Amino acid sequence: MPRFPRFPVRRPRPSAIFAAGAAVLILGTLGAVGASDATPDVFRPQTDPTTATVTGYNDGFIDGRADAIGDDNRDGHVDEDESGWDCHTMGNRVCGADVPPECEDAGEAVQLCVTVASRPAYGWTNPNGSRVDNPDGHAQVRDLEEKPGTPDFTAALRALDAEYREHAPRA
Structure with missing residues (x-):
């Protein structure tokens, strides 16, 4: 009786399975890193x-x-x-010509100074009925007692900015 020919494909060896898995893992990792935000x-x-x-x-x-x-x-x-x-x-x-004279020596607070200086006059009515009116931003920055470029000047600008954000009419 004739023998059946051996099946042409043998079962894979464990080392071949491990090598194939390692290759998939390495190539997958490289593909993920190459597509990430770390791309130059x-x-x-x-x-x-x-x-x-x-x-x-x-x-x-x-x-x-x-x-x-x-x-x-x-x-x-x-x-x-x-x-x-x-x-x-x-x-x-902020370009050099766009900085008002009140903000020229403001140092690192120049953007905040320009923002405050560019605001229009505004006002509000307190709960007791009294009215508060503020001049425009240029006048407010000019009237500050603190010297530009100092931490006190920056703190005063932050206070003016916070007051405007709290009381100015919403557009």
Whole structure:
């Protein structure tokens, strides 16, 4: 009687199953990392206009970061006063000509100072019926006793900002 030929495929050995599983695990991990947010920005140019980073790149790299167009000090980011800086779309979006004279020496509080100074006059009626009227923001900043650039000046600006947010009419 003839013998049946052996089945052409044998059962897999445990080491082959382990090797296949390890390969799937490694390739899956590499695929997940490659598709994550850790992808270098050179492959995904930024489009957010409120950030101070750039939207275009040269083909060079510095310390693993893309070399930005207009990045004069070549640190990977366009900073204020570099050739690629646009004060209308980057950073606090306050340009030199847009800063009122009351806020010129405000230091780090220049954005808050510009915000307070740009507000219109407003007022409110207290629960007891008395009326409070405030001048426009330029006058309020000018009338502050604190010197611009000091912590007290910043605290006074925060207080004016909080008062406006609490009492100004909602648009």
